[in-house]
Amino acid sequence: AQRVTQPEKLLSVFKGAPVELKCNYSYSGSPELFWYVQYSRQRLQLLLRHISRESIKGFTADLNKGETSFHLKKPFAQEEDSAMYYCALRGGSQGNLIFGKGTKLSVKP
Amino acid sequence: GAGVSQSPSNKVTEKGKDVELRCDPISGHTALYWYRQSLGQGLEFLIYFQGNSAPDKSGLPSDRFSAERTGGSVSTLTIQRTQQEDSAVYLCASSPPRPSHYSGNTIYFGEGSWLTVV
DSSP states (O other): OOEEEOOOSEEEEETTSOEEEOOEEEOSSOEEEEEEEEOTTSOOEEEEEGGGTOOBTTBEEOOBTTTTBOOEEESSOOGGGOEEEEEEEEESTTOOEEEOOOEEEEEEO | OOSOEEEOSEEEEOTTOOEEEEEEOOTTOOEEEEEEEETTTEEEEEEEEETTSOOBOTTOOSTTEEEEEGGGSOEEEEEOSOOGGGOEEEEEEEEOOOOTTOOOOOOEEOOOEEEEEO
16 A cells, blocks of 8 residues: 655754655555645645656755655755645556645744 | 636535535646645545546545546535534645656646535
């Protein structure tokens, strides 16, 4: 069965500090992993996906198949990064997208 | 329209009443998803439509919930005999068709329908 686990409901850091939002998944095949973000009063939107190996707004995420993890990292957090972050998994080429419960990131000045 | 459109944006209903929530996906998108977002529960998958295939209904929490998609476009999520625990934001999303060699398709979300059952 597909499952996405985000162990932290809330993560609070100070501006300029490094941040890591954890995501672990359970899937027997080769999954596609995504991070979605929801800023206050805005709709949910894609932040990044593992196949693109890109850095968006300073965030990166590396798929670690051995540890079944896809942690989201940023070396220097900014106040505007405060938002709700969801890790998501798609199994199969036409499969559904399953989300974790989300982590609320709060970046303090 | 330019994005996924949902209506109503807000709905307050009495316990026991039926409600219908509508989703207009982005034109040309073959996949359509319904999720429920509630405090402490994150994004809960409800149902997934992909083209003409049978929908994946595995996330529907009870037989009071149903959804249909007419003509491969507009979808309606129906909740019968609403309960207070149904209060949540119901999110719809859609994604375009994917060529067989491509992976990593993006899904686009609507703004959601806020349902409050009193």
